[in-house]
Amino acid sequence: MRQIFTLSLLFSTIRLATPLVLAALGGLYSERSGVINIALEGLLLAGAFTAASVTYYAHSPWVGLGAAIVAGASVAYILALACIRFKADQVVTGTGINILFIGLPAVLSGALFLSSGSTPQIPKENLLPVLARFVPFMPAWRIFTDVSIISLLAVVVVFVTRYVLYRTPFGLRLRAVGENPEAADAAGVAVNRMRYVGVIMSGALAGIGGAYLSIGQSSLFTRNMAAGRGFIALAALIFGKWRPVQTMLACLLFGFADAMTIQMQGVAKLPSGEDIPVQFIQMIPYVLTIIVLAGFIGQSRAPKALGTAYQKER
Amino acid sequence: MKLLREILFPLIAVFAAFVVGGIVVWIIGDSPFQTYKLLIGSAFSWPDGIGYTLFNATPLIFTGLAVAVAFRCGLLNIGAEGQLYVAAFAAAWVGFKFGAPAPDNTVISQIAHLPAILLVPMCCLAAIVAGAIWGGIPGILKAKFGSHEVINTIMLNFIAVALLSYFTQYHYKIPGDAIMQTAPISPNASLPTLGRFIPGLPARIPLNFAFILAVIACILVYVFLWKTKWGYEMRATGANPSAAEYGGISIRKQIILAMAISGGLAGMVGINEVLGYRHRYYDGFSANYGFVGIAVALLGRNHPVGVFLAAILFAILLRGGIFVDAYTIHVSKDIVDMLQGIVIIFVAAEAMFRGPLKKFGLMKKAKV
Known part of the structure; x- marks a missing residue:
């Protein structure tokens, strides 16, 4: 067994958990505001494809990362528009976005790079850097400095989210519109505007997660490279009871x-x-998610207004 | 007027999706008209176009009906994908365990050598029951613990895929086979292609008896939902759960029943795939049938007739994708996935078309 439980397993865990944390935290903003986000998978794919394509042309991972954030946020805006403005079924719309982003990146990469489904290799120096790039003086500690800066960013996002959610008026309002939109509305909170913000935040964060997949962990975009991670992130969000730190642990x-x-x-x-x-x-x-959801290991309670569109009283 | 509206919205949604898709094609640098001509036009030739279109439509009819039945009970079954995998595997298992082995199956021992007349119904039943069980689990979880069926069905999709990949890899694969597939089913378990009965339809076209079953399933679902007491109770539960409960209907029972029926219908995809087409369980065979089923049901207004027509439409696209791949310069067949996604979003958000329609007087103003 000692062959398995090594330090490299720990760092492998961190690497594999990074896109999950970002997507799940994204989902947290959306779901805490009352909008189910099944589309995390599609948002990851949108971010991953955009990051790889833009980095290929711009030769800079930072431009690629920025583009991925914009792409994720824009796609999430479509989700928000459909679900909030037009009161579309949130799960169905999310499913539509997931299917759309199996097809669209493949269509675009076919047209841009003449290869259906994948982008060209990006040279190593243009990928999102690992910590070692900034602390080159510790070669012996390579295993510790080989962590992507996106992984560090993910941890920062978790604690910032915890602060924002529980210690700021914004967080209070976000939670309020997810739990009891009528009361929030009566208290003067613009329910739907808060929800737009929540959903767009989820797209931006999932976009970073996607960028990490294509230009951090890997060096190109491949067809359907999220491979269900969006759904695992959703599972982690439920497993973590819609709370930032617990979600990260999940x-x-x-x-x-x-x-x-x-x-x-x-x-x-x-x-x-x-x-x-x-x-x-x-x-x-x-399996764990099903068990938790059924209430066998503590109760995992969703935001009360999750999944329902809000219609202001006239 | 109501019927007109039921038809109008889906048509507008499809049209809008095609416009958006056309813009993407145009930006990429191909002609949208040329692309759509290839995408749709290739489906109407006899016998290949029509044969393959109906073959492609078969699984979508089953998953569309599955989603529609659950929807009528107020449930969203996005687990048809997992249900159809479990069902296909169950059908294959009965197929190679209970019939005289296929010539290249020398690895799996048989329990019995049943004749076709017994084996085929048994395989079909295995598929339906397995699908019903896999669909019934989230139904029970919802009825007993109140946990949301959407999350549970997603989780069960992944569990099904992992579980079946395990069984295929470790127990039922022919050793040395590089493809992740089980041993073939008994020749006695296969369903005949329709080419055997329809003159002019060559036997190489895999359209098979499962298509007839799909048509029958449409009729049965219609009869069940609108002509029986059970169907009435199910729709009542979907329309207004608290009123239904007040009227003496057990909502819990309806939820479990609806999910099981939904799963059983999704499971019938396995009949087409295993008995009618590939004659073995092939790991990962489904081209997102379960998820496209959501689009089919939605576009078909959760009505069997609509489901049938919507399934045909998506089948046309699936067929046309091959030609788009071959005859356009830039656009690949992935445009089909893209269009399906856009259709789903537009159908879901149909409220966006209400405003413009009102403006043109096509819809009565809502009374407030």
Whole structure:
């Protein structure tokens, strides 16, 4: 077992959890305001594709990252427009966005790069940097400095979110429109404007998560590269009971499960000498989410007004 | 007037989606008209165009009906994808366990050697029951614990995929096969292609008996929902749960029943896929059928007739995508996924068309 539980497993966990944390935190802003965000998967893909394409042309990961944030926010704006202004079903619209972003990046990459579904390789110096770039004087500590700065950013976002959500008037209003929009409205909060902000925030954060996938962890965009991470992030959000720090811990747990499946391949054996099927480890996040949602391990309660459009009384 | 509106909104939504898609195509540098001509025009040739379109429509009819039934009960089943995988695997399992083995299946021992007349119905039943169970789980979870079916069905989709990949890889694959697929089902478990019965339709076109089952399923769903007491109770639950409960309907029972029926319908995709087409379980075969089913149901107004027509429309696009890939310079067949996504968004947000329609006097002003 010592072959598995190593320091590299820890850092592998951090790497794999980073996009989950960003997407889940994004989802938190949206869902705390009362809008279900099934579209995290599509938002990750939008961010990932935009980051890779823009970085390829602009030769700068920062421009790519910025573009990914804008792309994520814009797509989220479409979701917000449909769900808030036109009172579309939030889950259905989210599903539409997810399917749209399986197709659209592939169509665009086919036209831009003549390869359906993937962008060209981006040279290593144009990728989002790891910490080592800024602290080059500790080669012996390479394993610690090999962490992407986006991972650090993700941690910052978690604690900023916790502060914003529980310690600022903005956070109070955001939670209020998600719990009881009528009361919030009566207290003078612009319910729908808060929801727009919440959903667009989720797009911006998921956009960063997507950029990390394509120009941080990897060096190009490939078709459907989010591979269900948007849904795992959603699961982590529920597992973390819609709270920032708990959600991050849930992401780390799910990232750990993911890291284990990679590390265990061909290493760990059952007592009978067979490989442990990775599929069972892959299932863990999903099974845990169902159990938590059913209330077997503590209650996980969604914001009360989650999923319902708000119609102002006339 | 009501019927007109029921038809009008979906048509406008599709048209709007095509306009947006056309703009994307134009920006990319191809001709939108040329692209749409390829995308739609190739579906109407006999026999290939029509044969393949109906074949492509078959799974979408099943998943569209599945989503529609759940929707009528006020539930959103976005787990049709997982349900159809479980069902297809169950059908394949019965197919290779209970019939004389296919020539290239030398690895799996049989429990029985049943004749086709028993084996085919058993496989179909296995698919429906497996789908119903996988759909019923989130129904039970919702009825008993109040946990939201949307999240649970998403989670069960992933669990199904992982579980079946495990069974395929570790237990039912022919050793050395590089493809993630099970051993083939017994020849006695296969459904005949319609080409055997329709003159002029070549047997190479995989349109098979499952399509007939899909048409029957449309009729049965209609009869069930609108002509039986159970269907009435289900729709009443969807329309107004508290009123239904006050009227003596057990909402919990309706939720479980609706999800199980929905899952069973989604599971019938397995009949088309395993018995009618590939004759084995192929890991990851579904081209998002479960999710496109949401678009089909929505566009079809959750009515069997609408579902049938919407499934045909999406099947036309699926078929046309191949030609777009081959004959346009820049646009790839991925445009089909893109269009499906845009259609879903427009159908969901149909309220955006209300304003303009009112302006042109096509809709009565809402009385406030």
